[in-house]
Amino acid sequence: MRLPVLTLVIAALAMPAAAQAMTVREFLAKTDALKAQGLLAMTSPDIGLLRDEIKSAGATYRAGLAREIAAGRKPSSCPPPVGQVKMTSDDIIKEFRAIPEARRNQSVTSAWAAIMTRRHPCR
Numbered sequence: 001m002r003l004p005v006l007t008l009v010i011a012a013l014a015m016p017a018a019a020q021a022m023t024v025r026e027f028l029a030k031t032d033a034l035k036a037q038g039l040l041a042m043t044s045p046d047i048g049l050l051r052d053e054i055k056s057a058g059a060t061y062r063a064g065l066a067r068e069i070a071a072g073r074k075p076s077s078c079p080p081p082v083g084q085v086k087m088t089s090d091d092i093i094k095e096f097r098a099i100p101e102a103r104r105n106q107s108v109t110s111a112w113a114a115i116m117t118r119r120h121p122c123r
Helices: 002-014 024-043 045-070 089-097 108-119
Strands: none
Touching: 024 045, 024 089, 024 108, 045 108, 089 108
16 A cells, blocks of 8 residues: 555656746846856756747747637737747847846746737737
8 A cells, every 4th residue: 555655756856847847037047047157058958948838838839829710719929830940048138137137936938828929920
């Protein structure tokens, strides 16, 4: 009987932190820590974590647009096709830093959606 409980506890502890929504504040803190490392940052797993967070936010954003269109509603924004959004990592960091300190506890996903909506309005 104890083995299944132990297995569940181990599985819960092993779940990736990325399963929880990263906030803009956390994203920027990780970015600042990486910059402080200089060239050593290239070996940090946080680079992949941040890249994956943005990819996930983008996928969630695109899925939301697809749901809006499938429901017959006008999409909240009209971005270029996947892979054609011209934003560098510096652009993303600049956008996140422009978010007022009091609103940086929002998820990267919701911040990404707001940025894309502002940058790519439907005409």
